[in-house]
Amino acid sequence: MPQPSAQADGAARILSGLLEARTGQILSEGRAWRMETALRPVLRTHGLQNIDELAASLSSKRDVRLERDVVNALLNNESSFFRDPQIFTMIQRQILPRIQAERSDHVLRIWSAGCSTGQEAYSLAIHLRKHADQWKDWRIEILATDISTAAIDQAREGIFSQMDVQRGLPIGDLLDWFEPHGEDWRANAELRRMIDFRQDNLFDAKAPSGTYDLVMCRNVLLYFTPQRRQTVLHLLARHSHAHSALLLGAGETVIGNGDDFTAHPEFRGAYVRQAQPPAGHAGAFRRAG
Numbered sequence: 666m667p668q669p670s671a672q673a674d675g676a677a678r679i680l681s682g683l684l685e686a687r688t689g690q691i692l693s694e695g696r697a698w699r700m701e702t703a704l705r706p707v708l709r710t711h712g713l714q715n716i717d718e719l720a721a722s723l724s725s726k727r728d729v730r731l732e733r734d735v736v737n738a739l740l741n742n743e744s745s746f747f748r749d750p751q752i753f754t755m756i757q758r759q760i761l762p763r764i765q766a767e768r769s770d771h772v773l774r775i776w777s778a779g780c781s782t783g784q785e786a787y788s789l790a791i792h793l794r795k796h797a798d799q800w801k802d803w804r805i806e807i808l809a810t811d812i813s814t815a816a817i818d819q820a821r822e823g824i825f826s827q828m829d830v831q832r833g834l835p836i837g838d839l840l841d842w843f844e845p846h847g848e849d850w851r852a853n854a855e856l857r858r859m860i861d862f863r864q865d866n867l868f869d870a871k872a873p874s875g876t877y878d879l880v881m882c883r884n885v886l887l888y889f890t891p892q893r894r895q896t897v898l899h900l901l902a903r904h905s906h907a908h909s910a911l912l913l914g915a916g917e918t919v920i921g922n923g924d925d926f927t928a929h930p931e932f933r934g935a936y937v938r939q940a941q942p943p944a945g946h947a948g949a950f951r952r953a954g
């Protein structure tokens with residue numbers, strides 16, 4: 666394997682430093698290796714020859730557009746519809762019925778934190794629309810946030826490539842809830858209207874308000890330092906009530922990351938806020954939202 670030159674190494678450090686400063690994400694070795702490829706479109710757009718020139722440009726003056734494009738390009742936006750199907754089965758069979766039984770005010774609030782291009786939120790919206798008869802007198806709010814402006818723009822547009830829709834989306838759902846859009850597919854207006862997509866940083870969160878019955882923050886914590894994971898879990902706890910279910914990614918856990926959450930006593934792999942509400946807790950279950 667060729668060794669990167671000291672100069673390229675310096676450039677990589679500047680670029681990964683920018684990513685960490687803006688998002689808290691640490692570039693894994695695998696992603697650092699693919700940095701040049703990920704940044705190729707940015708180099709082209711900004712008329713730069715290579716990542717050394719890019720790093721030099723970033724160091725010489727503040728260029729908000731360039732910084733934003735670099736951060737967007739380096740973030741890992743990997744997502745798919747109904748990712749980890751057993752999680753969605755649990756949501757459908759256990760978590761949502763429980764919320765339905767308990768929320769006497771008939772308000773369902775879901776937050777997809779780190780939603781990337783929106784597949785997670787759209788998967789939930791599809792399920793809820795398919796069972797619209799069960800939710801007909803409910804107010805349903807789905808907030809989906811991500812730091813990446815590019816990912817949120819795509820999510821809001823609801824446009825997915827053929828490859829995206831082939832990953833996890835059953836063909837029946839594709840035909841029922843999406844429309845052809847050139848060579849791509851677009852979520853129909855009814856589905857798009859169900860989700861409030863907002864660009865937001867988990868370390869300076871402005872979008873969430875009140876508490877959510879279901880909080881999904883999946884495959885986001887992985888690239889944070891343990892201390893940053895605690896900070897994010899603390900934020901999620903502030904926007905959870907005593908009965909909220911928190912779902913993390915398959916390789917993520919609250920264990921060793923503070924004491925805001927504990928394993929859910931009934932829903933395997935889910936978490937619930939610790940009994941003692943953290944400082945600044947946003948409200949009790951019945952008054953949630």
Ligand SMILES: C[S@@+](CC[C@H](N)C(=O)[O-])C[C@H]1O[C@@H](n2cnc3c(N)ncnc32)[C@H](O)[C@@H]1O
Nearest residue numbers: 688740742744779781811812813866867883884
């Ligand atoms: C690997 S994707 C996971 C998408 C989706 N949750 C899933 O599991 O399919 C991680 C997402 O977290 C977002 N992210 C990273 N740091 C963030 C931050 N500080 N605030 C908000 N979102 C962030 C990234 O932009 C990316 O879209």
